[in-house]
Ligand SMILES: Cc1cc2nc3c(=O)[nH]c(=O)nc-3n(C[C@H](O)[C@H](O)[C@H](O)COP(=O)(O)OP(=O)(O)OC[C@H]3O[C@@H](n4cnc5c(N)ncnc54)[C@H](O)[C@@H]3O)c2cc1C
């Protein structure tokens with residue numbers, strides 16, 4: 001990890017450790033107070049426990065112009081992004097997207113092109129519905145590796161993270177606790193339950209928690225839609241297309257709507273928030289990522305709506321191109337945060353137990 | 354320009370409580386805060402808790418804390434120099450303040466892990482005093498209170514026992530307003546080193562100010578000059594021993610050091626001067642400010658060894674560290690041979706340390722040493738050795754405006770019709786000396802609300 005970023009976060013953590021006023025806001029502070037000195041791994045762990053609610057910034061009596069110049073949300077955000085980049089594998093990809101929104105857009109265009117080419121060159125082999133444009137086998141051949149390779153890459157990154165933060169063997173109790181906290185996004189509510197300080201300085205609001213929940217659950221519903229379709233295809237021999245009142249479609253439509261709205265909401269909130277309290281360098285990359293995610297949801301909905309029209313093959317290429325880009329970039333974009341955050345919560349559960 | 358019913362001078366806890374209360378009674382209120390927005394909230398932005406009486410579990414507070422127990426706690430620290438009527442009024446009213454604070458946006462912390470166990474007597478603000486101040490500014494804004502930052506009040510014109518007008522400067526220009534009533538909540542004068550020096554002597558030049566640089570007592574001095582009744586002595590202040598590397602102003606809570614009980618403390622001549630183990634640190638925190646102030650150059654040096662380094666809250670700046678006492682002395686700029694001698698004499702006076710217990714009065718004492726160390730006396734032998742320098746950090750001053758139960762100010766000839774005071778600037782009306790943790794916010798909240806109520810009643 002970049003020593004200057006880690007050192008700056010350490011400097012601030014030491015001030016917080018002598019102060020402790022923010023103890024009640026989130027899980028960062030109890031974890032912080034458990035140490036007297038902070039290794040690089042400790043700082044990485046604190047950074048991944050922080051979700052940038054900014055409560056501790058607006059409450060801090062030591063923010064600039066005070067000479068202590070506290071801005072813990074920004075310091076931790078920078079270390080956090082740097083930790084994902086440092087642990088990522090393969091390294092040549094690590095630093096290309098978080099801070100480069102344009103690179104994400106370029107990747108998206110490449111994704112479109114690949115899918116257009118695939119449709120043109122491989123074609124349907126006589127399938128129905130979407131498979132009329134691109135055969136099922138071709139889709140599997142493209143998306144199985146596009147799904148599994150990033151997971152393997154993330155696995156490698158997470159192992160490196162786990163080693164650095166001193167993680168130990170994981171028990172069921174650690175997992176239940178961590179997943180429980182993630183499901184409710186308890187920390188995003190802040191210790192008093194009134195939410196983050198995000199879109200309007202020190203005003204607490206649930207806005208960010210709600211849009212984030214929409215994105216997460218929308219995404220999970222879409223994912224569940226694809227998963228049930230896969231099961232129906234292989235286990236029950238019920239290939240697509242599915243009618244509207246089928247599990248994949250219901251999950252997918254609801255998920256797509258929730259995901260799209262969540263992403264629009266997040267972009268609006270982010271635009272109102274103060275970029276200097278986050279990782280300012282990653283602002284563009286994060287925005288492009290949220291837009292990509294929202295576009296995945298939206299293009300999926302468009303495909304559902306116009307699947308029977310002549311626009312279908314074009315829409316299919318666009319949607320699948322977006323999905324492909326999204327999958328492949330997962331380890332190198334903001335999407336990685338979900339995995340690291342979960343790891344940090346599991347590690348934190350180990351600390352407390 | 355808007356015609357205001359009430360001008361509130363200051364932008365800390367007491368001012369905000371007065372402004373919100375008055376606005377809720379329908380008055381049009383203007384807050385004049387001399388600090389820029391980033392530094393609004395005076396000393397209140399540095400606080401963390403509020404001491405509160407309660408006859409049953411209340412908000413974050415457990416069990417009960419009766420009026421009498423609270424009052425006795427107060428008497429112990431003030432050694433009787435207390436105005437009982439006003440003190441009891443503050444104590445009794447504190448119980449109703451806590452839910453009022455919650456209603457006005459303050460969030461309390463459920464229970465506290467790391468720090469002192471004050472869960473029964475003191476309610477902690479989640480995020481500390483600045484989050485309290487932020488919440489109050491939001492609420493005040495909703496109530497229609499106007500706030501002017503960087504508005505330094507310079508003069509209140511007093512005649513015929515009434516404030517005729519208020520002068521302040523803002524953006525380089527002087528302004529005059531004529532509100533019907535005025536609430537002064539502009540704190541003490543501790544940030545004016547010259548005034549402190551007049552009261553304390555030259556030693557005060559070396560004092561650090563723990564809180565805001567904006568409490569310079571300008572309004573206080575202006576009113577006292579015009580014959581407003583005063584209370585308290587100029588040399589009475591709350592001062593603690595803090596890390597000598599703290600900034601001159603606004604170092605706040607992080608500069609405190611909790612290591613004294615496990616140390617020996619020497620002056621610049623490398624001599625001990627007081628029993629470091631007299632009592633548990635929270636109870637001795639405040640006297641060390643004065644002890645250090647009385648030493649040459651107003652400095653003390655804490656010496657501990659590696660046995661004790663993990664026994665106290667981490668410090669904001671890392672300790673000085675050396676493998677020998679001579680090297681440590683060099684880092685502290687004191688005589689190494691002398692320090693070694695002092696430590697050896699101390700070590701020789703230490704006895705059986707098997708009962709050592711860091712969080713209790715363990716009776717592990719020196720024998721035949723003057724001054725004795727009466728608890729936690731373990732020889733300082735295990736390198737590396739660690740050190741901190743201590744300086745006097747002034748929290749607030751007591752000299753202030755004398756008020757009655759209605760927070761109203763007066764002159765020799767009777768009450769001033771339209772002038773009320775709240776918070777630090779009148780705290781001397783209640784406490785003559787000493788201080789009880791969390792009582793400053795109690796005074797500010799109770800008397801802020803009273804002042805707001807009375808001023809609004811007069812103005813309406
Ligand atoms: C580090 C520290 C920690 C503390 N912790 C606690 C605690 O935990 N609990 C507790 O009860 N007490 C604590 N105290 C004491 C507490 O801060 C005070 O008792 C309390 O804040 C006083 O409130 P106030 O509103 O009277 O004054 P302040 O909050 O100091 O407000 C005074 C205001 O007046 C303004 N002002 C000054 N001069 C002028 C002028 N000429 N014109 C216009 N405005 C002016 C200032 O800018 C400021 O906004 C602490 C103090 C310090 C320094």
Ligand code: SF4
Nearest residue numbers: 016019020021022060
């Ligand atoms: S962010 Fe500021 S107020 Fe909060 S614990 Fe750290 S130093 Fe204290």
Ligand code: SF4
Nearest residue numbers: 026050051053054056
């Ligand atoms: S920004 Fe929020 S989550 Fe991060 S450390 Fe501060 S209070 Fe905790």
